[in-house]
Amino acid sequence: MxxxxxxxxxxxxxxxxxxxxxxxxxxISTGRANPQLIKGIRVNYYDAPTPLEELASISVPEAQQLLIKPYDISCIRDIIKSITNASLGINPVDEGNQIRIKFPPLxxxxxxxxxxxxxxxxxxxxxxxxxxxxxxxxxxxxxxxxxxxxxxxxxxxxxxxxxxxxxxxxxxxxxxxxxxxxx
CATH class of the missing domain: 1.10.132.20 (Ribosome-recycling factor)
Known part of the structure; x- marks a missing residue:
């Protein structure tokens, strides 16, 4: 050869x-918001593991915040549970029709x-x-x-x-x- x-x-x-x-x-978090941090998370959506980015839009409104807006509001609890279970050291906050994640300085x-x-x-x-x-x-x-x-x-x-x-x-x-x- x-x-x-x-x-x-x-x-x-x-x-x-x-x-x-x-x-x-x-x-890997650097103290700044980065949508890649939660990209691999799968959400149990109607008993099927579904990638988070297929269930919601993810944006960065500020340097240390991610904003997740689910297309289907009924899955907010499942999204929060999946993010929490991912052990990323971040705490999602339910704001009714969206989820906000604040990244504390490292x-x-x-x-x-x-x-x-x-x-x-x-x-x-x-x-x-x-x-x-x-x-x-x-x-x-x-x-x-x-x-x-x-x-x-x-x-x-x-x-x-x-x-x-x-x-x-x-x-x-x-x-x-x-x-x-x-x-």
Whole structure:
């Protein structure tokens, strides 16, 4: 198999991992209102788990507030219950026909906890990329048509690409750390 095909495979798979990392990081509160924080929440709507964004419009009226306006007012209690059960450290307030979520400023202690959780996300992403590298390396080593020099060059190219992606993950995490620690 051609080296370019291996590079394309690892590129595609590593992009999926980095996109997932970015999605997970978008759910981490930085003390500012962000609709991404509640995006993955599913609401039990007529006994069917339904994404919150399909049941309500979500807006940011102020820097530290989210406003949720359900299309069907009868599901307000279910939405509040789902948000509370999501363990995001936020308290939704029922205002009759809408739900308001206020984000208190983060304490220094909470900021440090969030930064620690970033390292877990980073490590998971790095492990995913290393696993891709291992599987591609096995394929390269099992190929009979490749000379020893070609094999070494291919493995070195794959490693160079992996190092670049791991540096990219470190930059993403560093950027999120700065965002969290900013007061």
């Amino acid at each position: 051609d080296l370019n095909l291996y590079i394309l495979k690892i590129e595609d798979d590593s992009e999926k991992i980095i996109n997932h990392l970015n999605f997970e990081l978008s759910k 304490t220094t202690e909470r900021r440090k906890e969030l930064v620690k959780s970033l390292s877990k996300h980073a490590e998971n992403a790095k492990v995913g990329i290393r696993n891709i590298r291992q599987s591609i390396n096995k394929i390269i080593k099992s190929e009979d048509e490749m000379s020893e020099d070609e094999e070494k060059r291919a493995l070195a190219e794959i490693q160079k690409f992996v190092d670049k992606k791991i540096s990219e993950i470190d930059l993403i995490i560093s950027s999120k750390e700065k965002e969290i620690m900013q007061i």
